[in-house]
Amino acid sequence: MSEAPAAPRTASADAPRAAGIDLLLRPPRPRAGWRLLPxxxxxxxxxxxxxxxxxxxxxxxxxVQPALWLLIFGETFTRIRAIPTGGIPYLDFLAPGIIAxxxxxxxxFYGIMIIWERDAGVLTKLLxxxxxRTALITGKAFASGTKALIQAxxxxxxxxxxxxxxxxxxxxxxxxxxxxxxxxAFFSCLSMSIAGVVLTRDRxxxxxxxxxxxxxxxxxxxxxxxxxxxxxxxxSRINPLSYEVDGLRGLLIGTxxxxxxxxxxxxxxxxxxxxxAAALLPRLAK
Numbered sequence: 001m002s003e004a005p006a007a008p009r010t011a012s013a014d015a016p017r018a019a020g021i022d023l024l025l026r027p028p029r030p031r032a033g034w035r036l037l038p039x040x041x042x043x044x045x046x047x048x049x050x051x052x053x054x055x056x057x058x059x060x061x062x063x064v065q066p067a068l069w070l071l072i073f074g075e076t077f078t079r080i081r082a083i084p085t086g087g088i089p090y091l092d093f094l095a096p097g098i099i100a101x102x103x104x105x106x107x108x109f110y111g112i113m114i115i116w117e118r119d120a121g122v123l124t125k126l127l128x129x130x131x132x133r134t135a136l137i138t139g140k141a142f143a144s145g146t147k148a149l150i151q152a153x154x155x156x157x158x159x160x161x162x163x164x165x166x167x168x169x170x171x172x173x174x175x176x177x178x179x180x181x182x183x184x185a186f187f188s189c190l191s192m193s194i195a196g197v198v199l200t201r202d203r204x205x206x207x208x209x210x211x212x213x214x215x216x217x218x219x220x221x222x223x224x225x226x227x228x229x230x231x232x233x234x235x236s237r238i239n240p241l242s243y244e245v246d247g248l249r250g251l252l253i254g255t256x257x258x259x260x261x262x263x264x265x266x267x268x269x270x271x272x273x274x275x276x277a278a279a280l281l282p283r284l285a286k
Contacts, residue, residue, distance in 0.1 A: 096248035097221030103148035111195030144188035145181030189273035196280025
């Protein structure tokens, strides 16, 4: 009696086997850079939060300076009424400027960290991974934004204790958080770009100290642009810190502000600074 012919293989039965062979012959493609970006940003932010959780000293020491600005400078100028603020108590006018200032002071020396990573050999290891340079820089930029946001919360709590009238609207507070993060991202990438040019911590410290106070005093953080000397007003209008302060004042205390312009300037400045820092990153690894 002859054997029955074997049933023909179906296409569905052969498909898994063919797919497995194809996978061996052609390894899977690495994920595209844009898919790695959220994971890299999240990882960098988590690292910064872990550092703060293990050592809160930096958080406490950085809270001293904005507290002094609000308590001494703010209270003094509120009493003498030397700066015209359009009927707004000077302490209320000052608080958003101090939030932006403290975020900038954190971010402007962020390039020191990337030079330290270069010296420790960490940066070279990061650059040989498939993660794009823009993803690495963006992750570090928004990690800086996370630290600045924690600092901003500390300043807001201290300002509330001093009696500053601020909004409690959740949407406005979300906008405040976005402005702080984008502002900090810009200044941290500016710092990393400078690090890519000067290549050493000492030079970066000197340049950072040289530009920090001019950026602060040429903004509208302490006084309105209208009371500045004529030659300083155009500089204030191209200073990203001025747009961050303007947006923070509009959201927190309800002053007149051009929020689309404020957000637009900070977003464009952040994107351009990320691109510049990413382009200069290989210089640090040499």
